[in-house]
Amino acid sequence: MSLATLDTSQHPNLPRSSETLFKAKASKKLSFEQIANHIGRNEVAAAAIFYGQAKASPEDIHKLAALLDIPPPTLEEQLSGFPDRGRSVEMPPKEPLIYRLYEIVQNYGYAYKAVLNEKFGDGIMSAISFSTKVEKETDKDGNNWAVITLRGKWLPFSRF
Amino acid sequence: MSLATLDTSQHPNLPRSSETLFKAKASKKLSFEQIANHIGRNEVAAAAIFYGQAKASPEDIHKLAALLDIPPPTLEEQLSGFPDRGRSVEMPPKEPLIYRLYEIVQNYGYAYKAVLNEKFGDGIMSAISFSTKVEKETDKDGNNWAVITLRGKWLPFSRF
Amino acid sequence: MSLATLDTSQHPNLPRSSETLFKAKASKKLSFEQIANHIGRNEVAAAAIFYGQAKASPEDIHKLAALLDIPPPTLEEQLSGFPDRGRSVEMPPKEPLIYRLYEIVQNYGYAYKAVLNEKFGDGIMSAISFSTKVEKETDKDGNNWAVITLRGKWLPFSRF
Amino acid sequence: MSLATLDTSQHPNLPRSSETLFKAKASKKLSFEQIANHIGRNEVAAAAIFYGQAKASPEDIHKLAALLDIPPPTLEEQLSGFPDRGRSVEMPPKEPLIYRLYEIVQNYGYAYKAVLNEKFGDGIMSAISFSTKVEKETDKDGNNWAVITLRGKWLPFSRF
């Protein structure tokens, strides 16, 4: 199995922690599934920490340092701030896999809005009070299917 | 309950079928859930037909015409071609609800890619061999949660 | 005193309700302060309804129709859907007054983030569970000052 | 409590003073509240100095150097010029917290303009003769609310 890696020459705007973490991951030959299991988080969240898109708790940092053999002070220093999110993908995405997700928003955006509004009223699905996961299904013909679940709190617009 | 409507002055680039369908929907006071049940499709797909983002089968057209009291030849003519997708949302989306979905792609795009690549290999989750649904959950504190599921066939890159 | 008006030739993408409401407002010579008092909402919210950026409740519609002498069914039909927000201002804003607000975000964006993160942790100030108001102050030298208050619920990022 | 930090690999266009100041802040483990109290300025202003968005007076520089243990000549040299504002946030902002502020301008821009024009006449709220502050409120249910106040001098358009 191949592992996801990071080539910093392609991602010059990611935080230094990304380089530290991906380098150690490659050296330890660990998958995000293994890392996620170790720190007790979802593997998308684990990957998001690696890309500087999610905050690691002190305990996460502790466990990551141990698993990946990174000196804890280094990781603490690099992960102690607040993530500066949104810098990993340049929009519209050029990467084909990520573009497909973007295309889903482009094509079905108003359909989601119409259905959500009718089900919940005037508001939005939060992307903050939010979790997501990825699952793999194989149908009876042996085809693989990716299933991504997005779960966000419904926030009604305040009346003022 | 309010129903989703269409103001064509805000969507000058949608196909004429969108105006026909939304006008009849408003007049009949039907929700997408009711429409979807009637034609036997998912409500996101039903809404996508209304926004010109999904193809209606001849049987769908027949049932929609009946339910919405639209002369079948009118609907047939307006829905007989192939959808010219991607024109309903201008990217980046300005609508807050749709922006949240876009933001999820922006923030978690590479995390999804990393996890999917490790689970499936080199390829993409199809947005064509694809279905999606919206569900509503209410937690024990009475908070509502929106759950959107994306399910697409995994397509490995061909070797050539 | 001059009143805010709408020239639809400059705003071709606003919903039809905007034209209906602004026309009646001009004819009745009412300010947003008067309208807001009548419907019991903040005047920014009242103006946002006029620009298609906030949802009017059935009671709001009832009161607006009465105050502005608009046939209730017309207003009900035009305001019954869910607002398709974000279409009134083209970004970056060209209007000098609105540009100044944009510039505040451009200049102080990271300063707000740093201060908010230190005060509240990792999260965002909601723009949905949110209210805002405008006030006028006059200092002892007779200068006028505009005071805009933004108040949003703090949403911490979920751990998953 | 976590402190706001700066990862210069994510902000290559900030002035050198930003790196100097944030490095010292991290090393001294000081919050912007503490720093602001020390120099007698608002904490948003203090953070803005760190991001190169506000001018530090000679006295500010003196106090910052003392508090942060930075050699005064270094800080004087790096902060002696005039801020080259507007380079910290790339618009539209990708950072979710900053995007919410941008979205408020996008959604309520014309509502603010209409209300301000009716209250003050033809002009703008200055973003230069301007101050801002951030406050934290906790409601009776224990929810936190962020309150941002923008206060700017009203500038009427000159007649010429």
Added chain:
Amino acid sequence: MSLATLDTSQHPNLPRSSETLFKAKASKKLSFEQIANHIGRNEVAAAAIFYGQAKASPEDIHKLAALLDIPPPTLEEQLSGFPDRGRSVEMPPKEPLIYRLYEIVQNYGYAYKAVLNEKFGDGIMSAISFSTKVEKETDKDGNNWAVITLRGKWLPFSRF
């Protein structure tokens, strides 16, 4: 001498007042100099009113209606609101004359900033408390020179 005219098919986003005013100007064969003299304002300001970029006072409206033979109520209605500025020129400007002004900002922007900052301190030249004029000079060789003067109040950044 040719007169400046407006072809609304090239400026679909200008307010209706622009069409009314330019039509009457063409019919009366009046220059902006004549119009400006009549209403007692600078000719750039007069032209700016025609393009919807400056506010006309009630007295201006009265005088314009008389000079241009426009029914006063029509002009009052069309000019009674607050200008929605910034919509006449699409940036970067494609019109060669306007592009030259844009190019001056592009080439000399930082030189102006450096000189203004050294002369006045940290702040901006207001574009609101502002007037401008155009003059014609002919040198001894018979060459014509255009002289544009920009005069704006200096606004220092507030300390907060």
Added chain:
Amino acid sequence: MSLATLDTSQHPNLPRSSETLFKAKASKKLSFEQIANHIGRNEVAAAAIFYGQAKASPEDIHKLAALLDIPPPTLEEQLSGFPDRGRSVEMPPKEPLIYRLYEIVQNYGYAYKAVLNEKFGDGIMSAISFSTKVEKETDKDGNNWAVITLRGKWLPFSRF
């Protein structure tokens, strides 16, 4: 008085001469007014040389080297080519002071064109056969006003 400085980390695309000149200016603590007087040019032109936006004559180079204690061959080599103009400001400008100049073009562009065309005929005001200056005025209430004068040769479109 503060002096204008250059932080090359904010201006990575300026020529090497900019760094050389600004470094020497900071070290010598000279204002652009002093430098301009020394080389016998307008201070905007002097600043423009520093930002790589104007050509220095051999005599200018000689005088600048002497005043700023720069080895003449270094300055000759760095300033001997032809300026590659237009790279100092990214448009639309994010810097508030420069944005105000841009806004003047955006708001008054067509008004200038109309007035200039009526005064001079079909043509443009040159930005090449062009000079500009900045002056400071103080009114009787003690307010400061910045006055920028733009003077360009009128170029009529050729008939062919």
Added chain:
Amino acid sequence: MSLATLDTSQHPNLPRSSETLFKAKASKKLSFEQIANHIGRNEVAAAAIFYGQAKASPEDIHKLAALLDIPPPTLEEQLSGFPDRGRSVEMPPKEPLIYRLYEIVQNYGYAYKAVLNEKFGDGIMSAISFSTKVEKETDKDGNNWAVITLRGKWLPFSRF
């Protein structure tokens, strides 16, 4: 031989004169060569008048009206103002023929600048004091070659 025509549905932003002129040209079946000969101008200039990119003199208008059987007052009214240039081509051009010209600028822009600067000094080739022509050559193998000549006055940058 086919003639150049105008489909206004593809050029909604051209002035009304363009429609008037092209309609008459199609009806009279005249080429730009014939029109140019009739009015005594270059055929590129003639075509530029048709696209609203060049000014027609009163005599040009008189001759065009006669040749094309357009009522002189109609043409006078539509052509009496000053051209609002730059609106016919959206940049980067999508039309393949025009794109090739754009590509020449993109590829050889700096080569032209270097050669022109060395030949003429610091300045520009004017696009205003400017003429252009198109010629056809056929080589001995029967291949056709298009030759476009650009001739502009050299404008040196003023020293100030």
Added chain:
Amino acid sequence: MSLATLDTSQHPNLPRSSETLFKAKASKKLSFEQIANHIGRNEVAAAAIFYGQAKASPEDIHKLAALLDIPPPTLEEQLSGFPDRGRSVEMPPKEPLIYRLYEIVQNYGYAYKAVLNEKFGDGIMSAISFSTKVEKETDKDGNNWAVITLRGKWLPFSRF
């Protein structure tokens, strides 16, 4: 006479050969006219090689190496590939001289197309089977004129 030079800090995306060649040109104090004469090519082509926009033949490389005192293997290695054209000018061009050429395309694009189509039929003027040259003319009043000639093969669209 000044010579064209290259400041690589302003052109970070040019190939390494550009730095090598311009450095040697500055050191040898050669103009493009001299270089072009030496290698037997047009001076625009010579400059284009320096900017990485044209291919040098083995013989060109040999002659350039000799004239400029560059070790032949260095130049061979740096010039042996195929030019990656289009990277020297960022469009729209900010450089005033290059912008004028761009403006000519913007203003006269459709006029050229109309005239070329009527002269040659449906097709394009090639920018590949193409040559160009720059000439200097001085009129009887002593004014200098730049003349740029573009000569491209006419390619008719294939019928298929």
Added chain:
Amino acid sequence: MSLATLDTSQHPNLPRSSETLFKAKASKKLSFEQIANHIGRNEVAAAAIFYGQAKASPEDIHKLAALLDIPPPTLEEQLSGFPDRGRSVEMPPKEPLIYRLYEIVQNYGYAYKAVLNEKFGDGIMSAISFSTKVEKETDKDGNNWAVITLRGKWLPFSRF
């Protein structure tokens, strides 16, 4: 089988001929294959004529008018000019099918260039002396494959 249709509300910038042709095609229930066979051209070329992207010869017009029952003078008038190509697709394409073609260029663009340069030398594959076709293949598992062939003349860059 469904037929390709045109909804002009989604394509406001296509020429009038597109509406005429697609309307008749829908009414006659003809596929592009049938139309192409009738006029003796490739079906991509036939569709390109319908979208205003290819020129119809007088004989094509004659045959199309006959097949589609369109009055010949109408079609002659609408198709007699030269196509104004490039206006049918807004780039980057939002339509999923067209996006896939765009993505192929984005992903394999430099690979094509490298292989073509090594096979043919320095030059381009013409998109003008060019033909293309679409074929359908079905493999032994019953899967359908689309095969698009692009065939263009190789144009070497001229030496000058």
Added chain:
Amino acid sequence: MSLATLDTSQHPNLPRSSETLFKAKASKKLSFEQIANHIGRNEVAAAAIFYGQAKASPEDIHKLAALLDIPPPTLEEQLSGFPDRGRSVEMPPKEPLIYRLYEIVQNYGYAYKAVLNEKFGDGIMSAISFSTKVEKETDKDGNNWAVITLRGKWLPFSRF
């Protein structure tokens, strides 16, 4: 014959493997045809690996390392992850050869869609289950023609 090379100063965002591979290719003086034959893949695929746009299998890596004399562990490390596609070409492409491919999509995009939809129904041609090749043809007049074949699996939109 010249060989395709890579100048990393023009492609700062390509992965490190690109530099490694192109450097070895230049040193070994190998064409993509030779490389492709050695690893048993199509030469476009081989070039795509060099540009970081296609995944190399472990066997490909093994063979490339041997052919190019690169230490296998280096190549394994640099090629072991999943390609981050789409970063080699900036769209719209500035390179003339690649632009021609882009122009084909721009001009014929809807024609392809119409023909494909009529042949296959509602769906897309996959760019993932996809192969492509480049061939050279010489016609009887000695002209060279490039033939690019795109072959992708047809994916019908799922009904849901």
